[in-house]
Amino acid sequence: MRQRKVKNEEEKLAEHQLFLIVEPYKQKGKWQELFGNENDIYAEFGCGKGQFILTLAEQNPDRNYIAFEGSGTIVLRALQKAEQRGLKNIFFTKEYVRDVSEYFEEGELAGIYLNFSDPWPKDRHAKRRLTHGRYLEGYKQVLKMGGCIEFKTDNEQLYAFACLEFENCGMQLLEATEDLHGSALPAKAVTTEYEDKFRTEGKKIKYCRVKA
Structure with missing residues (x-):
């Protein structure tokens, strides 16, 4: 369902500048300076309204988090939640990661x-999928030794595509399931808004964790 654009969006985003990074490319190589500590940094690409990443930030104060979301209307919801919770280990940015x-x-x-x-279901749009090899090679470069990618989807075709791309890029499969919430994997404990919605509709959540 398309989100209705918030009136005076830019002004409302500016109200949450303590959590919003307007020019994230300027932080390249300097993120730990921004957080003011040496804790590990984790990023979510496409955070939606922030349920997943905010929960992780609350549960893991010894980790730093950066959440990317291209829609200002949607990321505004996440920013409001972050401010309400008074978190010190998370930043958001209104960007689509390309x-x-x-x-x-x-x-x-x-x-x-x-x-x-986004599953981008048409074959001609495969390169736009965030699990396409051209993205994965970039992830491999910015991840530290032993760093992992965690992937969730309700889409069978995207899951099959992602697993193949992970393998083709030489990534090590650590965990995988086509029914996360029917498994014993710890990843089921923290959910996204979409995940909760799909589960109520009876859809199975696919999940895998790979080491770059």
């Missing part, structure tokens, strides 16, 4: 989350 190297130096991230990304 080239991860624009934002991060080699080895700057400890982990990446890809949750319910």
Whole structure:
């Protein structure tokens, strides 16, 4: 369902500048300076209203989080929640990630989350999928040694495509299931808004974790 654009969006986003990074490319190689500590940094590309990444930030105060979301209307909801919770280990940015190297130096991230990304179902649009090899090679560069990618989707075709791309890029499969919430994997404990919606509709959630 398309979100109705918020009136005076830019002004409302500016009200949450403590959590919003307007020019994230300027932070490349300097993210830990921004957080003011040496804790590991994790990024979610396409955070929606922030349920998933905000929960992680609350549960893991010894980790830093960066959430990317291209829609200002949607990221505004996440910013409001972050401010209400008074979190100190998370920042948001209104960006669609097309080239991860624009934002991060080699080895700057400890982990990446890809949750319910646009499946781009037409074959001619395959390169737009966030699990396409051209994206994965970029992720490999910005992830530190041992860094992982965690991926969730309800889409069978996207899941099959992603698993093949992970393999083709030489990534090590650590965990995988086509029914996350029917498994014992710990990843089911923290959910996204879409995940909750799809589960109520009886859809199974596909999940995998790979090491770059």
